[in-house]
Structures are given as structure tokens and as C-alpha cells.
Amino acid sequence: MDLSALPPDRAAPPGRERAAFGTALRLAREARGLTLRELAQTTALRRDYLQALEDSQPLEDGQLGGLPEATFARAYLRTYARELGLDPAPLLAEFDRLARPGPGQLPRA
Template sequence: MKELGEWLRRQREGKGISRTELQELTKISLNYIVAIEEGHFEALPQGGYKRAFLRTYARGLGLDPDSVMARYCEIAAEDRLEASPRESTDRRGKAGPRRLVRTLLAVYNGTMEWLGM
């Protein structure tokens, strides 16, 4: 996401618009403008607000909001693909202790059955 934020910042600077001016134009909090330009999209409110802020930011700079959103969705999809293998490894790692407990219980039950208890 950092590359999208940097690209948006370069667009703003290229048009000679300060962050404060963009804040006045868009009514987006300065903290959120900084978060967008630094690629910290997780700092934005969740749900539709994130998309609304990106669209409003784009309009404030005279950019096509649909193009900016397409770029955001493309980068977000790539980020999810990169994060996906790590998540599946984590899930397999958590299954190990459960499997061990089940195996130990099976051995215990088998031993008790064999001893006739």
C-alpha cells in the first residue's frame, strides 16, 4: 500500500497543493491524509469510510476516483495473496497441540483397555 500512498503524495505535490489545502478542499482530517500518503490505510476508519476517503482525496486532486480505487483494489489483492501463505502456516501450527493431545488420549485409552481397567 505504501506505493499507492507515495504516488498520491507525488500527485498532490505535483499540483502544488499542501496537505492543509487538501484538508480544506476535502474535509478529510489531516491525520488521515498523512496516513493515506504514508500507506497506513489500516489507520483509516474501517468499512466504506476508507474507500470514501480515497475517492474524496482523488477528487480533491482532480484525479479519476475510479482509477485510484482500481489501483487500491489491485494492490490490496496482491497484499492479501502475499499474506495468505503465512496465515495457512499459522493455522497448521496451532493444530499440532490438539493432535498431540488426541494421540496421547488414544494411547492412554488403548493402554487402559489392554490392562482391562
């Protein structure tokens, strides 16, 4: 999936655009007529984590708000993408780019 082809997310506050992987997940879910509750049941992932993946916004410290440790968040992202029939590789690549700590910051443990 080419994340650059996604439309800008109008639901995010100005200057705080959602991560493209979150927009891709939301658009794919909506296109299939699925709710977060339905996906939480089929994936066995918490609804609030699914919502956090869709709403992900890069924070100043390299973290993505509302998500657990990066190892778990990556696994949730992969599961969610596969459930929607998306290739998880480009979504994970963007996740890794956004979750990487900035210069002078320690990596998240």
C-alpha cells in the same frame, strides 16, 4: 492513471514500498503546490487520514496502516483523488487489491 509508471517511492523503508496510489496522491498534491492542511480544509477530511492515504503501506493482515474501515477509506481516497483532478478508479482498484485479506484471513468488518 497508470500506476505502474510511477517512480519507486524512496521515502518508504526498504522492503516496505508505499502503495502506488499513495505515491500518486502525494505527487499530484506536490505538483499543485498544496499542503495536507490545505487539502484537509477543502475536502473536509482529517489531515491524518490524508497523510495515511499518501503513506499507505500494505500490512501483513491485509490492512492499510492508519486508515479507518475500508468503506470509509475508499470514500476518502475517492474524494482526495477527485480534489486533485485524478481519476479515482485505478487508485481504488489498487486500494482494493492491497486491502483484501490474504488466504486464511477473515475480511475486515
